[in-house]
Amino acid sequence: MQETKALIVSPHPDDLEIGMGGTACLLLEKGIDVVSVVVTDGRRSANPLGVSQEELVRTREREVRESSEILGVEISLLGFSDMESDSNKREFSSRIGEIITNLRPNEIYLPHPEIDKHRTHRTVSRLTIDCLNAAIKEIPFECECWFYEVWTPFPSYDRIEDITSFADRKRRAIEAHRSQTAYKDYTDGIMGLNRYRGAFHDTADGFAPLWAEVFIKHDSG
Numbered sequence: 001m002q003e004t005k006a007l008i009v010s011p012h013p014d015d016l017e018i019g020m021g022g023t024a025c026l027l028l029e030k031g032i033d034v035v036s037v038v039v040t041d042g043r044r045s046a047n048p049l050g051v052s053q054e055e056l057v058r059t060r061e062r063e064v065r066e067s068s069e070i071l072g073v074e075i076s077l078l079g080f081s082d083m084e085s086d087s088n089k090r091e092f093s094s095r096i097g098e099i100i101t102n103l104r105p106n107e108i109y110l111p112h113p114e115i116d117k118h119r120t121h122r123t124v125s126r127l128t129i130d131c132l133n134a135a136i137k138e139i140p141f142e143c144e145c146w147f148y149e150v151w152t153p154f155p156s157y158d159r160i161e162d163i164t165s166f167a168d169r170k171r172r173a174i175e176a177h178r179s180q181t182a183y184k185d186y187t188d189g190i191m192g193l194n195r196y197r198g199a200f201h202d203t204a205d206g207f208a209p210l211w212a213e214v215f216i217k218h219d220s221g
C-alpha cells in the first residue's frame, strides 16, 4: 500500500493547534506521515508583554516547538515576516510549490480561503491551492484538500473527527502559546467549540464524540 502523506499548512505558529491539534494526533496515530509547515514567524501578532519584534519571534518559535512536541508533530518554519507584500507572496508560492512537488501529499490541510476572517490565513490558503493545482497539472497525483476551522466557525462541514482521546494534548499544545494566551485566553473558546461540535453533531448515525474537530472539503471541481 502506498504511504499516506499529509501536509498541514499553518499561516501562524498556533493555527494547526487551534484548528486541528487533535486531528494531527489522530493522523499520526494512524501511521500517516505528517509534515507541518508554519508560514510566518508571528512578529505581527499580539505582543502583550511589549517585547521587541525580534524577541517576540524568538518567543513564538520556542512556543511552537514546545506545542509541536506535545502533539508529536514535526515542523518546518518558513519564517516569513508577513504575507502582505508581493515579493513575500511570490517567495512563499515558490517555497510551498517546491514542498508540494517534492512531497506529493495525499492530503493537504489549510484554513478556509474564504470563510476564515483572518486575511493572512485566506492569502496563504489561496496561494497554496494555486500551487497545488499547478503541481497536479505538472506531475499528476491524487490529493484531497481539507479546510480546518480557526477564526470563524463553519456554517456546515463535510467531515468530523473524534478527538476525545487527544483533547488534553490539544489543550496543552494551545496553552504552550503563552505569549498569545496572555493577550487573549482563547483556550476555552477553542475547546468549547470542539465540545460544541461533538455535542451538536447529528447523531442519526450514532456517532457522538465528546470532543470533535470539523473540516470542509475543497471541491477542486
Ligand SMILES: [Zn+2]
Pocket (backbone or CB within 6 Å): 011, 012, 014, 015, 118, 121
Ligand atoms: Zn493564525
